[in-house]
Amino acid sequence: MSTETSTLAAGLERREATQQYLTFSLGDEVFAMDIRTVREIIQHASMTVVPLMPDFVRGVINLRGAVVPVIDLQSRFGRSHSAVGKKTCIVIFDASSQGDSQMLGLWVDAVSEVIDISESSIEPTPSFGTTISREFIRGLGKVNEDFIPIIETDKALSLDDMAAIVERHNR
Numbered sequence: 001m002s003t004e005t006s007t008l009a010a011g012l013e014r015r016e017a018t019q020q021y022l023t024f025s026l027g028d029e030v031f032a033m034d035i036r037t038v039r040e041i042i043q044h045a046s047m048t049v050v051p052l053m054p055d056f057v058r059g060v061i062n063l064r065g066a067v068v069p070v071i072d073l074q075s076r077f078g079r080s081h082s083a084v085g086k087k088t089c090i091v092i093f094d095a096s097s098q099g100d101s102q103m104l105g106l107w108v109d110a111v112s113e114v115i116d117i118s119e120s121s122i123e124p125t126p127s128f129g130t131t132i133s134r135e136f137i138r139g140l141g142k143v144n145e146d147f148i149p150i151i152e153t154d155k156a157l158s159l160d161d162m163a164a165i166v167e168r169h170n171r
Helices: 003-016 159-169
Strands: 018-026 029-034 038-043 057-063 066-072 089-097 100-108 110-118 137-143 146-151
Touching: 018 100, 018 146, 029 110, 057 100, 089 110, 110 137, 110 146
Parallel strands: 029 146, 066 100
Antiparallel strands: 018 029, 018 110, 038 089, 057 066, 089 100, 137 146
């Protein structure tokens, strides 16, 4: 095998082992989510409040004729509501449940950038020191010298779990 071929093969291997993540902030913390589930990012807009919903459901928006629930991630993590700021936006992404997919909006304080994180740079979530439930975190992506929690959207924003919360909330 020539040097050029082996260099190309090594480059392809690295590329395959790297995943892209959208980074965003909640307060002064930075988080990431798998970019493959993200459809678009929109500016914060007025939304319709739906009665009898848990606190973390801020309301619904009309996105080109589709009703999209908007989840306040800060509140979903058991914290206070996020305030509206200059950079507040809604990340529209696909949430899946038992093979079904639904668009959800994720209310975040600001979107930062798309970054590459290799699988080998993702550390397991520690059993201490996190301010949110460990099941909501896929792992900690090491970027330079920093660690960025990667949200496990299928757990943190599980449609089944949220439906169960709504049901308990309405009893």
